[in-house]
Amino acid sequence: MGIIAATKTQPKDLQPLPDRPTASDLKQPLIFDGHNDLLLKVQRAGGLSALSDYMEGGPGHLDLPKAKAGGFGGGFFAIYVPSASNADVDDLEVRDPPYDLPLPDAIGWEDAMTVAMSQFAVLLRLEEQGGLKIARTAREIPEIMAQCKVAAIAHMEGAEAIDPDFETLEVLYAAGLRSLGPVWSRPTIYGHGVPFRFPSDGDIGPGLTDHGVRLVRRCDEMGVMIDLSHLNEAGFWDVARHSTKPLVATHSNAHALSASARNLTDKQLDAIAETDGMVGLNFATAFLREDGRMDADTPLDTMLRHLDHLMSRLGEDRVGFGSDFDGAMVPAEIGDVSGLPALRKAMMDHGYDAALLEKLCHRNWVRVLEASWGH
Template identity: 50%
Template sequence: MQPVLDGHNDVLMRLWETAGKGGDPIAEFRDGITTGHIDGPRARAGGLVGGLCAIFVPSRQGPRPTFDRGTYSSPLAEPIDQPAALAAAVAMAGIARRLDREGVWRLCTSTVEIRRAIDDDVFAAVLHMEGCDPIDADLYALDLFYAAGLRSLGPVWSRTNIFGHGVPFAYPSSPDTGPGLTDAGVRLVKACNRLGIMIDLSHITEQGFWDVAKVSEMPLVATHSNVHAITPVTRNLTDRQMAAIRETGGMVGLNYATSFLRPDGQENAATPLTDMVRHVDHLVEHLGIDGVGLGSDYDGATIPSEIGDAAGQQALVGALRQAGYGEDDLVKLCRDNWLRVLAQTWRE
C-alpha cells in the first residue's frame, strides 16, 4: 500500500453539517459512516494518511448551471456576509481542534508533525480555508485562524469576495472569466507570505492567478485542479499557467471530480481511471514529476466509482503503477511533493 497525503478535501464541511443536524462529528470521523468519502476507518483502509482539510462555507443558494447539448454554464455563487461566514468558519475550526484534542486526528502545522502523525498511524490534518469570506479586510481574523492552526488558504471560492473573484463553473470555457485580486487581496497574499501560509489558486480567475504570481514570493500551488487542454472547464489550468507554477517550484494536486476529468466535462461517476492517469501524464509532462500530487476533493465532488471513497484510494495508485510510474515516482506523487512544497512555504 502506498500512503497518500491528500491536497484537498471537504470533510470539515460535512462534519459541520452533521453537527448542525444534531449529530456527533467527532464520533462520525472516529467510528465511520456509510455516506460521504472520508472518515478514520476508510482513510486507514485506503492508505489515506492525511490531507489539507478545508474550512468551506457554502452559499445559501449554490450556482444553478444551465445545460445545452453537452455544454453548461452557471453564474457565480452568491456572496456571503463576512460575519455569517466567520461564525461558520469558527465552528469548523472548533471541530478540527476537538478532533485533535480527542486524538481522532492530529492537527499539524509543520512537516515534522505530519511525518510523526503518519508514523504514529494518526490522520495528519492540515487546516485550510477554501475562500476567505470569513476574513475581514484588516486581516484580524487571519491572525486568529493562524493561531488556531491555519496553514493554507485559497483567497476565493467560485464567488466574489473582498479579496478577489472566483471562476464560475462552465464547460467549455477559458478560466479567464473576469477580474482578479482586489487591493485587499494583494494585502492578503503579502500577509500569507509573511506568516507562511500556502496560497491555493484552484478557484481563482486566470487574471487572479497572474496577480498572485506577481505578488507572491512563495511557490505557486493549485491544490485541486486539472488540465484545461484535456477538459476545458473554467476550474482547470492552462499549459501557460502550469509553466508559471513549474518556474516557482510549485505544484498541482489532481482533482478527482469527474466533471474536471472527463473530456466531455460531465458529472458522471462512471469515469474510468484512465482519464485520471491521462491528466497526471499531462501534469507531469508540464510540471515534472516533482510538481504533481493528489488533491481529491473528497466530500466535495462526484468522484469515479472505481475509487468510491477514501477506502478505494489505492485503486488510483494501482492505475498509476500500471501506467508505468515506479515506486519512487509514486512516493513523490502520493505525498513527498506535498511535504516539499509545504516545508518551503512554511520556511522549515
C-alpha cells in the same frame, strides 16, 4: 469545495516500496491529499454532535475507518462557507454540458465567521479525540503519518471570514491555519473566481483587489500558503506577480484535457513549474472528463492522462493529489477513501515506479509546503 537528513533511517510506515509493489502493498505509499470537505459534511450533519460519523464510520467519502482501509495519510481539511441557498452548484446541469452556472452572491464577514468558527471547532475537536493531528509545520506531516495518524492541514477555501485588517487571520493562524484560498469561485473582497462553466477557460473578469494583494503579501510573511484553485486567470497572474512563494493549486486539473473554467492552462502550469510549485489532481469527474460531464462512470485511465500531462509540464516533483473528497463526484472505481488502493494499482499498472508513487502520494506535498511555510 468542488462540484460537489537523508542519511537517517526513514520511519517504518514511510519506507520506500520495492521496485514492483505487490497487491499486499496497495495501502502504501500513504496518500497525503490536497483537498477534502469533511468539515462541511460534519457541520451539516450536526457539527460537534456528529463527530462519531468520522471516528467510527459513516456516510460520505472520508472517515477514520475508510482512511485506514485506503491508506489515507491526511491532507488539507477545508473550512468552506456554503451559500445560503445550499445550492452552490446545480448537479443536474453539470451532468449535461455545456453549462454556465451563475455564481452565488458574496457572503458578509459576520455570517462567514460563524460558519468558519464552527468548522474549525470540529477540526480541533477531532484532534482532541485522536481522529487526526493538525500539522503546523511540513516536517510534522511524515512524523504524524508514521504514527499511523491522519495528518491534517487547516485550510480555508474562500476568505470571506478574514477581515480586511487581518485580525481574524492572526487568530486563525494561532489556531493552526496554514493554507488559504482568497476565493471559492464567488467573489470576495479579495478577488474573483471562476464560475462553473464548460467549455471555457479561467480568463473571466478582474483578478485580485487591492485587499487581495495585501492578503497575499501578509500570508507570505506569516507562512500561510495561498491556494490558486478557484481563482480566475487574472487572479492567478496577480498572485504570481505579488507572491514570493511557490505557486500552488491544491485541487485543479489540466485544461488541455478537460476544457473546464476550473482547470489550468499549460501557460499556468509552466508558471507554477517556474516557481517550483505544485498541483494536486482533482478527482471530480467533471474536471477530468474531456466532455465535462459529472459522471461516476469515469475510468481511472482518465486520471492517469491528467497525471501524465501535469508531469509533462511540471515535472514529477510538482504533482500530487487534491481529491475533493466529500465535495465532488469521484470515479466509481475509487468511490471513497477506502478505494485509494485501486488508484495505486492503476498507477503501478501504468508503469509508475515506486519512487514516483511516493512522490505523487505524499513527498511532493511535504516538499512544497516546507518551501512555502519555511519550516
